[in-house]
Amino acid sequence: GIQVEQSPPDLILQEGANSTLRCNFSDSVNNLQWFHQNPWGQLINLFYIPSGTKQNGRLSATTVATERYSLLYISSSQTTDSGVYFCAVGGGGFKTIFGAGTRLFVKA
């Protein structure tokens, strides 16, 4: 099956810093989502981005499907950005495969 690898596994930032999170996947996918899991466990959709580039405020994402990777950019990080960021892909059918996540801590 499709493998999803996220890097880095852990990231500590000073408030105001920028960061890039990466998601590599091993095969062609028909969908790709980025989620943020807050400290209480709730998963929030950030982007649905099987290809191309999208922006939402301080967050943006780019997926290069032909090269099998996606990037999530966080600019001017805030303490509320802390949590775990997951990349999830679907390769067909209804199964979605999640990466192990990037754990982000933003220091005040």
Add this chain to the structure above:
Amino acid sequence: DGGITQSPKYLFRKEGQNVTLSCEQNLNHDAMYWYRQDPGQGLRLIYYSQIVNDFQKGDIAEGYSVSREKKESFPLTVTSAQKNPTAFYLCASNEGSSTDTQYFGPGTRLTVL
């Protein structure tokens, strides 16, 4: 307010007991999903349902059972056959296409005593 609700938020179970986790959605979504998350790990698919009265096993279905008698409800039973049930359980739904965004409930944290 449209969304997905899960109950209870916390659940404690003695070994050998079956427990049922509730998941309800009012988004009129056709597809619903159950995931398990262990500490420091990603999500793994337990079961999914594309339509009422139909469901399919995911990657880790052993020791779990589900039903889908109503479009808005997809309860998960953790049976005594599940060897290591302590985990965080998340329910999700979407419109039913594999290309649709999934929306998640707040989760149930199950602890076996």
